[in-house]
Amino acid sequence: MVLDSIKKRSTLKNIVIAILSIVILVFLLSPLAWMVITSLEEEALMFKRPPVVLPNGPFFANYQFIWVRFVSEEALEWGYVLPGSLPGVLAEARGMVQSVLNSLVVASCTTLVCLALGLLAAYTFAKVPIVGGTKFLFYIFVSRLLPPIAILIPVYTVFKTIGLLDTLASIILIHASFAMPFFVWILFVHFKSVPQSVEDSARVDGCSRFQVLTKIMLPIAKPGIIAASIFAFMISYNEFIFATTLSQSAASRTASATVSALAFSIGRYSVPLIMAGGIFAILPPIIIVLIFRKTILEGLVSIFRR
Amino acid sequence: MRELEERPKKGRWFGKDTRFGYLSIVPALILMSFFSAGPLVYALALSFQKYTLGAVERPFVFLENYQKLVESKFFAPSLVNTLIFTVGAVVFVFLIALIFTLILNEKFRANTWVRLALLIPWAIPEIANALGWRWIFDSNWGVWNGIVVYGFGIFNSYQSWLGNPNYAMGTILVPHIWKEVPLATILLLAGISTIPKSLYEAAKLDGANVLARFRRITLPMLRPIIQLVLVYETIQGITSFAYVFVLTGGGPGYTTTTLSWLVWMTSFSFGDFGQGSCVAVIMSIIALLLTLLYFRLLPTKEFGAVTVR
Amino acid sequence: MVSITLENLTKKFGKVVAVDNVNIEIEDKEFVTLLGPSGCGKTTTLRMIAGLETPTEGKIYFDGKSVTDIPPHQRNVAMVFQDYALYPHMTAYDNMAFNLKMKKMPKEEIQELVKKTAELLKIQHLLDRFPAEMSGGEKQRVALGRALVRQPTVFLFDEPLSSIDAKLREEMRSELIKIHEKIQTTFIYVTHDQVEAMTLSKRFAVMNQGKVMQFDTPMNIYNEPMNTFVASFVGSPSINLFTGVIVRDSTKDRFLFEGEGFVYSLPKSLKFPEKVIKTKSTLGVRPEEISVVKSEKGEGISTKIYTVEPRGDETILSVKFKDVLVKAKVEPGIDLQIGDSVIVTFKKGYIFDEDSKLLARW
Numbered sequence: 001m002v003l004d005s006i007k008k009r010s011t012l013k014n015i016v017i018a019i020l021s022i023v024i025l026v027f028l029l030s031p032l033a034w035m036v037i038t039s040l041e042e043e044a045l046m047f048k049r050p051p052v053v054l055p056n057g058p059f060f061a062n063y064q065f066i067w068v069r070f071v072s073e074e075a076l077e078w079g080y081v082l083p084g085s086l087p088g089v090l091a092e093a094r095g096m097v098q099s100v101l102n103s104l105v106v107a108s109c110t111t112l113v114c115l116a117l118g119l120l121a122a123y124t125f126a127k128v129p130i131v132g133g134t135k136f137l138f139y140i141f142v143s144r145l146l147p148p149i150a151i152l153i154p155v156y157t158v159f160k161t162i163g164l165l166d167t168l169a170s171i172i173l174i175h176a177s178f179a180m181p182f183f184v185w186i187l188f189v190h191f192k193s194v195p196q197s198v199e200d201s202a203r204v205d206g207c208s209r210f211q212v213l214t215k216i217m218l219p220i221a222k223p224g225i226i227a228a229s230i231f232a233f234m235i236s237y238n239e240f241i242f243a244t245t246l247s248q249s250a251a252s253r254t255a256s257a258t259v260s261a262l263a264f265s266i267g268r269y270s271v272p273l274i275m276a277g278g279i280f281a282i283l284p285p286i287i288i289v290l291i292f293r294k295t296i297l298e299g300l301v302s303i304f305r306r
Numbered sequence: 307m308r309e310l311e312e313r314p315k316k317g318r319w320f321g322k323d324t325r326f327g328y329l330s331i332v333p334a335l336i337l338m339s340f341f342s343a344g345p346l347v348y349a350l351a352l353s354f355q356k357y358t359l360g361a362v363e364r365p366f367v368f369l370e371n372y373q374k375l376v377e378s379k380f381f382a383p384s385l386v387n388t389l390i391f392t393v394g395a396v397v398f399v400f401l402i403a404l405i406f407t408l409i410l411n412e413k414f415r416a417n418t419w420v421r422l423a424l425l426i427p428w429a430i431p432e433i434a435n436a437l438g439w440r441w442i443f444d445s446n447w448g449v450w451n452g453i454v455v456y457g458f459g460i461f462n463s464y465q466s467w468l469g470n471p472n473y474a475m476g477t478i479l480v481p482h483i484w485k486e487v488p489l490a491t492i493l494l495l496a497g498i499s500t501i502p503k504s505l506y507e508a509a510k511l512d513g514a515n516v517l518a519r520f521r522r523i524t525l526p527m528l529r530p531i532i533q534l535v536l537v538y539e540t541i542q543g544i545t546s547f548a549y550v551f552v553l554t555g556g557g558p559g560y561t562t563t564t565l566s567w568l569v570w571m572t573s574f575s576f577g578d579f580g581q582g583s584c585v586a587v588i589m590s591i592i593a594l595l596l597t598l599l600y601f602r603l604l605p606t607k608e609f610g611a612v613t614v615r
Numbered sequence: 616m617v618s619i620t621l622e623n624l625t626k627k628f629g630k631v632v633a634v635d636n637v638n639i640e641i642e643d644k645e646f647v648t649l650l651g652p653s654g655c656g657k658t659t660t661l662r663m664i665a666g667l668e669t670p671t672e673g674k675i676y677f678d679g680k681s682v683t684d685i686p687p688h689q690r691n692v693a694m695v696f697q698d699y700a701l702y703p704h705m706t707a708y709d710n711m712a713f714n715l716k717m718k719k720m721p722k723e724e725i726q727e728l729v730k731k732t733a734e735l736l737k738i739q740h741l742l743d744r745f746p747a748e749m750s751g752g753e754k755q756r757v758a759l760g761r762a763l764v765r766q767p768t769v770f771l772f773d774e775p776l777s778s779i780d781a782k783l784r785e786e787m788r789s790e791l792i793k794i795h796e797k798i799q800t801t802f803i804y805v806t807h808d809q810v811e812a813m814t815l816s817k818r819f820a821v822m823n824q825g826k827v828m829q830f831d832t833p834m835n836i837y838n839e840p841m842n843t844f845v846a847s848f849v850g851s852p853s854i855n856l857f858t859g860v861i862v863r864d865s866t867k868d869r870f871l872f873e874g875e876g877f878v879y880s881l882p883k884s885l886k887f888p889e890k891v892i893k894t895k896s897t898l899g900v901r902p903e904e905i906s907v908v909k910s911e912k913g914e915g916i917s918t919k920i921y922t923v924e925p926r927g928d929e930t931i932l933s934v935k936f937k938d939v940l941v942k943a944k945v946e947p948g949i950d951l952q953i954g955d956s957v958i959v960t961f962k963k964g965y966i967f968d969e970d971s972k973l974l975a976r977w
Contacts, residue, residue, distance in 0.1 A: 020409045021420055028423040028488060031481075032430065034449055035438040049464070050452035117337055120330040130327035136335060143342035145597050147545040149566045150586035151345035153579050154352060158345070177341030180334060197700035200667050205761075206688040206717035209326060219704045238431040240548055256433045263437040263552045271441060278437045285429040293422050300489075301496040 032282070039063070039275035046271045062276035066096050096258055096277045103237050103255035104284060106171050110236035111229045113176040114183040119225070122187035123213055127199060137188070144181040149241055156245055166248045174242050179232035186231065189302055190224030191217060227299025230292055237285055255281040346590055353583035360577070371580045375572075383560040384568045384585075390475060391482075391564055392543035398483050399539050400532075403490035408520075410491065411498055421495075424488040432485065436552035439481040443467040443553070468554050471561045478549040478562055486542055490535050497531030498524065537600050544593055565589045617678040617768045617801060618643040619664065624673035626659050626825075633659045635825035636673070643678075646795050646802040650812040650848070651822035657805045660822070661771050664803060666690050677768060688717075693762035697774040699754040701746040707757045708742040714765045732764040735794070752783045763794070772804040776811065788815060809849045813837070821845045843971040846899050852931060852942045854965075855905075857898040861887055861966070872898050872966075876937020877916045879961065882977045887966075891974065897967040904963040905943035907932055909951060915960035920953050934959060 038046075040058040124130070125137045155174060156165075164170040194217060202212045218225070240256040247253045259281045262274045289296065353371055355364040375381050410420060427435075442450050445466035454460045467477045501524065509519050525532075547566040550556060556563040556571055563571070565585060573582030619641040626634040634656040641647050649657035662668045664675060666687030674683045682690055693714075701710050708729060715725045733739045738756045746754055755775060762770055776784045792815060795802050806812060812819040813833045820830040821844070829841045840846035847853045859874035861881075870887055872879045879898070911917070916936060924931040925947065932943045932951065943959070951957065965976045 017409060017412050024406055024409065025420060025423055027484075028420075028427060031435070031438050031442065031484060032426060034442060038441060046447055049447070050456040051447065051449045113337075117334040121334040124327045124330045128327040128330075130324055133327070133331075136331055140334065140338050142597075143338045145541060145593055146342050146346065147541075147566060147586075147589050147593050149545060149547055149569050150590045150593075151341065151349060152569065153573055153582050153586060154345035154348035155341065157352070157579070158348070173337070174341055177337055180338060184334065195698055195700065197696040197698050198702060200662075200665070200687075201694065201696060201700040201761075202702070202713075203667060203687045204665055204690075204692060204694045205714040205765075208686070208688060211717075216702060220702075222704075234429065238429075240431065240433040256431055259431065259433045259437055260552065263433070263440055266440060266444070271447075274437070275441065278434045282430050282434050285431065286426065289425045289429040290422070293425055296425060297421065297492065300492055301499075 035275050035278055035282075039272050039279050041272050043270045043272050059272070062270075062273045063280070065273065066276055066280055095253065096255070096262075096280045099253045099255045099258035100281055100284060102168065102253060103243075103281075106168055106175060106243070106254055107233045107236040109168075109172045110175040110179055111232045113172060114179050114232040115225075115229065117176070118180050118183040118228075119187060120213075122184045123191050123217060125184070126188050126191035127217075128209075137184075140181050140184055143177070148178065148239075152241060152245060155242070159246060165246060166252050168252055170246050171243055171252075171254065172236075174246070175236035175239055176232075178239060179235040182235065183228045183232050186228040186299055186302065187221065187224055190221045190228075193302075194220055223295060223298065224302065226292070227295050227302070230288065230296055231299065233288070234285055255284075346587075349583045349586045349590075352580060353587050355580050355583075357580040357583070358577050359574075359579060364580075367580070371584045375581055375584045380556075380560045380563055380568065380571075384563045384565050387475065387560075387562060388544060388564040388566075391479065391546065392540060394475075394479050395482055395486065395543035395546070396536060396539045398479070399486045399490055400535060402483065403487050403494055403535070406487065406491045407494040407498060410495060421492075424492055427485045427488045428492075430485070432548040433552065435481050435485050436548045439484075439549070440468075440553055443477055445469060469558055471558050474554050474558060474562045478553050481549050481553075482543070482546055486539060490539065493531055493535055494528065497528050501527045533600070537597065540596060540600075541593065544589070544596075565592075619769060619801060619803070620676040620679075621660070621664070622674045622676065624660065624663060624675065625671050626656075626663060626668060627671045632825050634663070634670075637822075637825075637827050639820060639827060639830055641801060641803065644799050644801055645818065646792075646804070646816045648804040648806060648812040648816035648819035649822055650806060650809060650819050652807055652848070654824075655822040656825040657822050658773055661694075661773055661803060661805045664769070665692050665694050665771055691765075691767050692769050692771055693765050693767040694771040694773065695755075695758050695762050695775045697777050699746070699751075699758040699778075701754055701758060701761070703746050706743055706745055707738065707749070707760075710746075710757060711742075711761045711764050713761070728764050729760075732760045735763070735797075736760050736790075751779055752787075755779060755787065759794075763798070766798075767800070769801040769803060772802065772806075774806050775804075777806075777808075791815060809851070813849065821848055823848075839973065839976065840899075840965065841973050843897055843899065843967050846965060846967075846973075850901055852902050852944070854899045854901050855941050857900075857936070857939065859896060859898060860893050861891055861896050863892060872896070874898060874936065875939055879916060880914070881964075881966075885966070885975050885977055887975070891968065895969040896974070897971065899965040899967060900961045901963065902931070902942045902944040904961060905941070905945075906960045906962055907934070907943050907945055907949075907951065908958045908960075909955055910958045911956050913958040915958040917956065917958055920951050920955045920957060923951060923953060 037053055039062055040054060040060065041052075042059050045052050121140075125133055159165045159170045198216065198220075199212055202216045203209075207215060238256070240260065243254040244257040244260050247257055259278055262277050265274060352364075354366055354368045356367045356371070357364045410417070442448050445451065445464060445468065448464075448467075450467065451461075451464040455462065455464060465473065467473050505523050505527070506519055509523055514522065545566055546564070547570070550562055550564055550567040551570065554562040556567045566589065569582050569585045569589065572578050572585060619639075621637050621639045621641075624634055624637040625632070637656075637660060639647075649660060651657045659668060663670050666682070666685065670683060674681050676682065677690070701707075702713065705713065711729045711732065712725050715728065720728075729742070730739070733742055736756045736759060738753065738760060741749060741753055741757060746757070749757065755778075758775070776787055779787065788811065791802075802816075804811070804815060816833070818830060818832050819836070821828045821836065823844050829836055829845050831839075836845060836849055840849065843856060847856060857872075857874040857877075859872055862871050862873055864871045864880065867880075869883045870881045870885060870892075872881055907920075908915075918934045918936060921933045921935050921940070924933075928947060930945050930947050930949055932945055932949075934941050934943065934957065941959070945951075963977060966974045968974045
């Protein structure tokens with residue numbers, strides 16, 4: 001069927017579209033590709049005009065350095081030094097793996113919090129008629145419109161006073177509040193799309209309100225729940241402002257914070273190593289997107305299902 | 307349709323249902339208030355205090371902070387820069403996304419790969435994106451310079467893209483636009499796919515050419531999605547922070563100081579949390595006003611499945 | 616197998632009164648229909664019987680016991696919906712077995728019952744399929760099976776055949792009648808299709824704006840409609856209604872109906888009290904009770920044929936009394952053309968008073 005619509009168009013139009021699509025692909029992938037290429041270069045080659053592209057083949061030492069350092073402290077004592085790198089301890093790059101792990105933990109916990117609080121709320125908004133329900137739903141949506149940076153200082157101050165400042169818990173809570181509106185929105189749309197009659201049928205068939213939720217609504221909304229969870233995870237993982245500000249020590253730093261530190265080190269340390277660190281941080285979300293691309297795309301599209 | 311007639315939304319059912327309902331939404335509401343309305347009010351309070359980092363006392367000085375802020379040499383530029391950045395972001399993101407949508411709407415074999423590629427910029431953390439572009443725009447060794455000097459010969463020598471007041475603002479727009487366009491494209495593509503083909507066929511029979519079909523069918527039918535995209539990109543534009551933070555630090559001078567950067571600068575560079583809170587309050591008011599404006603301009607706007615008036 | 620009583624049943628949504636003081640007694644094992652246009656309250660009434668809505672006022676009794684405060688999952692009613700409402704994530708088998716599983720019936724018993732019901736409805740081949748893989752008719756049968764397998768006290772049907780094509784609808788209708796006879800359980804059926812109401816039910820209620828206009832057997836409703844609404848809702852093509860006044864014919868000892876553009880002599884047997892004379896009345900005549908004779912002169916109304924619609928087994932003619940269009944149903948093969956002069960008489964008719972209530976008929 002696709003072939004038919006291709007045949008219908010003139011060959012010229014086909015070629016034009018193909019070229020334009022390639023242009024778009026280049027647009028979409030080149031910055032990331034350049035980061036990857038840079039991370040695979042030898043450091044000495046950074047200082048060339050024009051820039052070179054892998055003249056001596058991919059050079060994985062940077063990644064090894066980051067990974068090995070995480071795996072064992074002794075690796076440093078093996079005399080593992082990057083060929084040609086500037087001397088000095090690059091704490092940020094070494095700590096990248098730990099930071100990524102922290103980010104994964106934070107993002108997972110954020111997702112769990114959203115599931116715990118948002119799932120039931122979304123169902124109620126969609127199906128249970130309560131007074132003022134629309135207003136509360138609206139309130140949750142509108143909260144997203146606030147610039148996050150505007151509440152940075154108050155949140156920072158409060159957490160400092162409570163003493164939660166350098167913990168992952170504080171980051172998890174604030175991430176959950178960022179993710180909650182999207183989470184509730186996606187699930188709200190999904191629950192609303194289930195016809196009332198299916199729910200009625202279940203109630204007549206012997207389900208209490210709660211059983212309707214567990215036996216009928218949840219299974220039906222499963223794809224939506226997965227999509228919403230992925231979104232919550234991504235929102236948390238990619239968040240930068242609060243993750244950086246609310247963590248002080250290396251132990252509680254998330255990937256975003258470490259990448260930020262890396263970004264400021266460009267003049268001082270090996271660029272390929274820095275890029276490798278960046279790629280490390282990018283890997284988890286990219287892997288998630290590759291695995292769940294269909295669910296994510298459907299989740300985004302489902303916003304328009306009415 | 308029958309449902310709406312015989313079961314208007316305001317169905318009251320006291321007793322178990324109402325209790326269940328409120329109980330299930332209260333935790334989420336508490337979380338949201340704690341991190342949206344609550345802090346905003348607190349920020350307002352802080353903006354009236356003299357609050358420097360590490361200070362023990364926080365006396366109330368009321369509008370003094372605001373006065374100092376408005377009179378400072380970075381306030382006016384920050385407003386202008388935020389405006390320029392946001393407008394530039396919204397316009398370019400929308401236009402480019404629209405073009406992409408029209409191109410990608412045509413079905414062809416590699417479609418699935420392109421759609422996958424669209425998700426990648428969305429997946430990348432903002433800060434990692436900033437990192438990548440920081441190196442691309444490096445004034446000494448960056449590949450962007452390499453391309454424009456050696457590749458296309460537009461310039462004779464390497465430029466300082468981030469240090470030159472004329473280029474800085476445009477330069478920080480690039481990573482932002484790059485990251486936002488794919489998501490906007492996905493949304494627009496989803497919207498376009500809901501337009502029935504029969505409308506186009508009818509229009510062709512009525513004698514409409516490509517441009518007319520675009521103007522009179524595609525655009526009007528896409529209106530709700532376009533509204534959504536515009537609102538979303540406006541928020542993204544106003545709140546954009548990472549690129550200023552990493553790439554320019556507000557400079558050179560104050561040419562790329564946006565409101566969000568101003569919050570950071572006053573709070574952590576100058577150590578004046580009180581003033582930072584002032585900027586935060588002003589920023590929030592602007593953001594909320596803008597969205598109110600959007601909602602007023604559109605009589606009924608469907609927010610997912612909730613109608614907002 | 617219960618008798619159901621609705622007592623002063625009222626349902627308000629805010630200011631809107633959806634169901635207004637409905638009082639009906641349904642006998643055990645009876646097939647009853649609620650008939651009416653959209654928004655008349657029939658579905659809301661059904662939902663209240665199911666327990667999906669709570670009445671604002673009034674009570675519902677099953678076999679004399681009040682069930683008004685009992686939630687739906689404890690009332691043991693089965694319901695078939697217009698959009699089938701099958702659980703999309705379960706196979707047909709699981710859909711049908713669901714309620715039995717909720718009642719914690721042992722697996723072997725469930726299997727037995729589902730198999731038997733599937734055989735009854737001829738859907739054994741569908742048991743392993745998901746709703747998305749079935750056609751509308753198949754889904755409706757599974758929905759029916761889901762209701763049947765439970766052996767509930769009462770079956771509720773909410774316009775179940777509206778989304779099915781015409782031919783299949785007829786088949787399903789006769790099947791429903793056969794099933795009802797077989798299982799001898801109370802059926803309550805909601806529809807806006809008067810043909811369904813007439814053919815399926817022993818008695819049916821005509822509802823409008825939340826009120827029950829008339830609750831009686833099909834023949835009684837057809838022959839003795841209590842008001843103009845009932846008269847015009849039941850019967851196809853619908854009854855011809857003429858507004859006018861009743862006057863005494865001074866010369867002869869009878870009454871005349873003065874409509875718009877015509878005067879008709881009413882049969883001698885009809886007598887009217889003084890207060891009705893000269894007040895607004897409505898004359899109703901069903902198309903099949905109109906006699907059309909090709910002639911220039913005679914007793915009756917003189918007019919010309921306006922349209923002719925041969926339908927095979929009958930022919931629908933229309934004529935005009937001044938500006939009013941009148942439809943008549945006559946034998947097929949009648950020799951009349953557009954423009955022919957005819958004399959029109961009424962074999963049977965109804966007179967409704969100024970409140971649209973039935974006053975007299977012949």
